[in-house]
Structure formats: structure tokens, C-alpha cells
Amino acid sequence: MTTRSDIEALIARVALRDRGAFGALYDATSGKLLAICLSVLKDREEAEDTLQEVFLRIWNKADRYAVTGHSPMTWLITLARNIAIDRLRARQRAQNGQDGTETDTLPDSRPGPEASTIAASESQRIVNCLDELPDQRARAVRGAYLEGDSYADLAARFEVPLNTMRTWLRRSLQSLRECMSR
Amino acid sequence: MSADLPEMPDDDDELLAAEYVLRLLSADLEGVAARRVAEDPEFAARVHHWESRLADLAEELDEVKPSPRVRRALMASVSGAPESRARRWWLAAGLGAATLAALAYVAPLPFLTGGPDLGAELASADGALRFEAQVSGENLVLARLEGGPREGRALELWLIAEDDPAPVSLGVLPDADMAEITLAPAVAARLAGGTLAVSDEPPGGSPTGAPTGEVLAAAPLVEL
Numbered sequence: 001m002t003t004r005s006d007i008e009a010l011i012a013r014v015a016l017r018d019r020g021a022f023g024a025l026y027d028a029t030s031g032k033l034l035a036i037c038l039s040v041l042k043d044r045e046e047a048e049d050t051l052q053e054v055f056l057r058i059w060n061k062a063d064r065y066a067v068t069g070h071s072p073m074t075w076l077i078t079l080a081r082n083i084a085i086d087r088l089r090a091r092q093r094a095q096n097g098q099d100g101t102e103t104d105t106l107p108d109s110r111p112g113p114e115a116s117t118i119a120a121s122e123s124q125r126i127v128n129c130l131d132e133l134p135d136q137r138a139r140a141v142r143g144a145y146l147e148g149d150s151y152a153d154l155a156a157r158f159e160v161p162l163n164t165m166r167t168w169l170r171r172s173l174q175s176l177r178e179c180m181s182r
Numbered sequence: 183m184s185a186d187l188p189e190m191p192d193d194d195d196e197l198l199a200a201e202y203v204l205r206l207l208s209a210d211l212e213g214v215a216a217r218r219v220a221e222d223p224e225f226a227a228r229v230h231h232w233e234s235r236l237a238d239l240a241e242e243l244d245e246v247k248p249s250p251r252v253r254r255a256l257m258a259s260v261s262g263a264p265e266s267r268a269r270r271w272w273l274a275a276g277l278g279a280a281t282l283a284a285l286a287y288v289a290p291l292p293f294l295t296g297g298p299d300l301g302a303e304l305a306s307a308d309g310a311l312r313f314e315a316q317v318s319g320e321n322l323v324l325a326r327l328e329g330g331p332r333e334g335r336a337l338e339l340w341l342i343a344e345d346d347p348a349p350v351s352l353g354v355l356p357d358a359d360m361a362e363i364t365l366a367p368a369v370a371a372r373l374a375g376g377t378l379a380v381s382d383e384p385p386g387g388s389p390t391g392a393p394t395g396e397v398l399a400a401a402p403l404v405e406l
Contacts, residue, residue: 012325012327015359015360016325016360017260019257019260019261022256022257022260023253023257026253026256027253030247030248030252030253031245031246031247031248032240032243032245034245034246034247034248035240035243035244035245035246036240036243038246039243048248048249048251048252051248051252052252052255052256055252055256056256056259056260059256059260063359063360066326066327066328066359067330068230069230070230070233070234070237071234071237073237073240074233074234074237077237077240078233078237081240082205085205089205107216107219107220107226108219109219109226109227109229109230109233125238126235126236126238126239127238127239127241127242141204142239142242144204144205144206145204145236145239146239146240146242146243148205150205150206151206169201169206170197170201173197173200173201174193174196174197176235177196177200180235
């Protein structure tokens with residue numbers, strides 16, 4: 001098992017254009033990152049193409065890692081998921097014959113002064129807190145995060161009106177926030 | 183949806199941040215939120231926090247081994263990239279032996295010829311600020327691994343030579359993760375046995391030529 005500090009050291013070396021470290025980082029994390037791409041895109045070939053894009057982004061953006069203040073896996077997972085969802089939305093737009101703006105590179109968030117205090121005070125993890133939600137609502141949150149579902153996708157999946165879905169999900173997020181800060 | 187636009191109470195911002203991270207917002211609102219991430223530190227912190235909370239969900243996914251073509255294509259596409267001069271010393275000094283043993287792909291280490299002369303790992307007591315330094319001849323490379331200057335302050339690098347307790351300034355650190363410093367030959371000659379230190383200074387560096395603020399991290403230079 002590669003530890004958090006191993007992955008951090010690898011990212012630091014990738015920022016220095018160390019190809020050996022890049023290969024090692026790929027070997028340590030590509031299984032998880034492909035799982036995320038596949039979960040969102042549901043197409044093996046497209047997921048692997050996306051994985052390739054993710055790692056090229058890592059190669060080019062590794063020097064940005066430190067300033068995000070995230071744990072290394074959170075950074076990698078967030079990056080992979082956002083790129084996969086960009087692809088998913090582009091595919092959906094192409095199917096619907098609409099054009100839209102590529103959001104693509106979302107700006108890096110950084111913790112504000114109070115963020116580390118908030119993080120430290122949270123003992124409950126999201127997985128435990130999802131268990132406290134009604135089953136369908138927990139599934140909706142997972143659908144949005146793990147499968148990149150939009151409100152419209154979720155409304156169709158759970159056969160409820162769009163506004164109902166939106167209300168459900170927002171209440172779920174509020175409950176999660178309360179639960180995690182307990 | 184217009185109810186979600188900025189200037190709302192905390193709870194609405196919190197939900198907007200969560201929806202933004204989940205990618206549930208319409209393209210328009212996502213653009214608004216993305217601008218706020220760039221401009222509003224408090225909102226960015228909320229987004230950051232949700233990213234971190236939600237990323238735990240990925241633990242539920244079983245890893246999927248990619249086909250070998252992906253790795254081959256990636257390694258081919260990065261193989262033309264220029265290699266940093268710092269690479270060899272990173273391999274030498276950046277990782278402990280235990281880590282090296284755990285990582286198959288760093289196995290053949292081509293760092294022994296023409297490598298660095300001296301190195302140091304500097305860390306603050308709480309680990310919030312960390313640097314690695316390496317010297318080869320008159321070139322000093324300093325990589326910032328963690329942390330940075332305090333708000334409105336600068337970091338300055340010093341040499342405390344073995345035979346002289348008065349620190350010599352090696353320069354104010356740029357706002358970059360890597361700094362390359364060319365040392366004067368007289369300074370380079372005094373490095374062996376010396377100590378590197380990083381101090382907290384006003385913008386532009388110490389006005390006196392000696393450290394004026396707290397010494398945040400220090401470490402002896404060791405032969406590599």
C-alpha cells in the first residue's frame with residue numbers, strides 16, 4: 001500500500017518533471033482514478049482516454065498541488081472526477097445537439113483561514129452520515145458524486161419532478177453537513 | 183435558480199458550494215460559482231471543504247486496472263519533456279530508503295554521476311513549512327514542499343557558515359515552488375559544514391542584512 005506521504009513525495013517529484021515518479025504515481029493511483037472515470041462515463045474506452053487526459057493534466061499541474069491544501073488523493077480524485085464530468089457533459093450536449101461552454105478547468109479551491117478548523121472539528125465521515133439518510137436520498141447523493149448525474153438525470157432515475165429532486169438533494173446536503181459536524 | 187446568486191446567507195452559500203462541487207449547477211450558475219471560487223476566499227474554502235468531504239465516497243469504488251496501452255501512451259507523451267536538473271538529487275535525497283523500496287519504478291537510479299554535493303531538508307517545528315535544498319557547485323536549488331510566507335511577509339534563505347555565526351543572506355525566496363540560486367564563489371566555498379535557515383521577513387527581505395524575524399526552519403547541509 002502506498003501511503004499518503006509516498007504519494008505526496010511522488011507528486012512533488014512529478015512537478016520536477018521526474019518521469020520515474022510519474023510512472024510510479026500512475027501505478028499507485030490509476031486503478032482508483034480509472035474507477036472514477038468509468039463510474040461517471042460508463043464506457044471503458046472513453047474512461048481510459050479520460051484517464052490519459054487526467055494524467056497529462058497531473059503531469060502539467062503537479063506544481064499546483066501544494067497550494068490546494070488537499071490531501072493528495074482528494075486532489076487526484078477531484079481532478080479526475082471533474083475531467084470525467086466535463087467529458088460526460090460534452091457527450092450529453094453532442095447528443096442533444098446543443099452547444100455549451102466548456103467549463104473544463106475549474107479553478108483550484110483553497111482553504112480559507114477557517115477551513116482547517118472546520119475540517120478538524122468534523123469527526124463523522126460522509127459515508128457514515130449517508131447511512132442516516134433515507135435510502136433513495138443517499139443514492140441520489142452518490143449518483144451525483146460518483147456518476148456525475150445532473151438534477152435532470154436524478155429526477156428521471158427516481159421518477160420525481162425536477163424541483164422535488166432539487167429540494168430532496170439540498171435537504172440531504174444540509175443533513176450531511178449537520179451530521180458531519182456533530 | 184436566481185435565488186442562488188451571490189449575496190445570500192451562509193446556508194445558501196454552503197449549499198451552492200456543495201452543488202458546485204457535485205456539478206449540479208447549470209452552466210450559467212457554474213460559471214458564477216467558479217468566479218467566486220477565484221475571488222472569494224470564504225466561498226473557496228466552502229468548496230474546498232466539500233471536495234474533501236465528498237472525495238471519501240470514491241473509497242466505495244473498486245479499483246479498475248487500466249489496459250497497458252494507457253501507461254505506454256502516457257510515458258511516451260512525457261518522454262520528450264525536458265528533465266529537471268534537480269531530478270537526480272530528488273531521487274537521491276527526496277525519498278527515504280523505505281519509500282524507494284516500496285516504489286518499483288524508481289528502481290534504477292541514475293543519480294550517482296555528477297550529482298549534487300550537498301543537501302538539506304528544512305522543516306518548521308510543526309511541519310507546516312518544508313523545503314529541500316541541494317547544492318551542486320555554485321548552484322543551489324530550493325524546492326518548497328509545504329507552506330509559504332505569512333500574509334504580507336516574505337521568506338529569506340540564509341547560510342550560517344561553520345566558522346562564522348553571522349548569517350549570510352542567500353536571497354529572498356520567490357513565490358514559486360522551485361528556486362534556483364547561483365551562489366557567489368566565496369559563498370559556495372563556505373557551504374560545507376554550514377547550516378541553511380529560512381526566516382520570516384518583511385516584503386523584499388531583511389532591511390538590515392541579518393535575519394530580523396523568526397527563524398522558521400533550519401538544517402545542516404550534509405554531503406550527498
